[in-house]
Amino acid sequence: MKTVLITGGAGFIGSHLCDFLLGKGFRVICMDNLITGDKKNIMHLKNNKNFSFIKHNVSEHITINEPVDYVLHFASPASPVDYQKIPIQTLKAGSLGTHNTLGLALAKKAKYVLASTSEVYGDPKVNPQPETYWGNVNPIGVRGCYDEAKRFAEALVMAYHRIHKVDTRIARIFNTYGPRMRKDDGRVVPNFMTQALKNKPITVYGNGKQTRSFCYVSDLIEGIYKLMMSDINEPVNIGNPEEHTIIEFAEIIKKLAKSKSKVIFKELPVDDPHVRCPDISKARKELGWEPKTGLEKGLMETISFFKQDSNQ
Ligand code: UDP
16 A cells, blocks of 8 residues: 655645545545644544544654655645735745655655646746746745745756656646635635625626636546656646636626626736636646536536535
């Protein structure tokens, strides 16, 4: 049985990875400091003998007293609202956290997967974004704490790969949605859904013509798994290439939630990317992966989750 350490394992994507890898027969060690993650995401696993939880901040030295075959570094605040509230912790999770997890992978001779992000492309001047695009990031802007931490993390992963021969992977994760998103994380899916379900105004920032492309979480997890099992050391985009404007997205959620909400407009946050869409040619060709879940189906699943979550 192979053992995997998942940092950020109590978060939205991390907890789905825990479920998926337990299902594939891995032993899972979940590490989280529970700043943006939540124990309720992993409660259902607490009696699973192949699962253990360690409350720990990845920015501090990590000790694991058993063999580890894979290290998956998924710990970081990921919502712009979260990371702008705690920029220093975000920079540390991407820099010190990446250093500590890479050091662990080196010591354990483990394979390594970095959760990187489409934010490495910043406010892109090329659309869709292929992995070969170097990006357009404001290093000193309010999103710099996340974008630059992840860019540094990618550089550190490549250095450990080149110098120490650690067997590494870099997943550039685009906007992902699904059950277990925090309803107050400030991102567009939880905001629009909670607003629509309460018939409160749906807050579109700017003129709503900016675009995003949303990947359902189960598709994303499959892509991550295929990357983990591949031998591709260079970054790979994992996301859904179906691109929508935010205003279209507001209308789709309103319709699916059968909501009477009005759409209202608020100021566009600073450095909000104007477009974002993954070019997934590389994932298609080299991983044989592409998303399968249609937007309406994924959104309906997510709406059911938010309905249940607000009853608790
Ligand atoms: N957004 C919006 N209303 C909201 C929350 C977000 O119009 O209540 C917009 C935001 O300005 C951005 C897009 O939705 O253009 C996606 O924002 P999110 O915070 O989900 O993540 P991002 O893709 O910017 O990292």
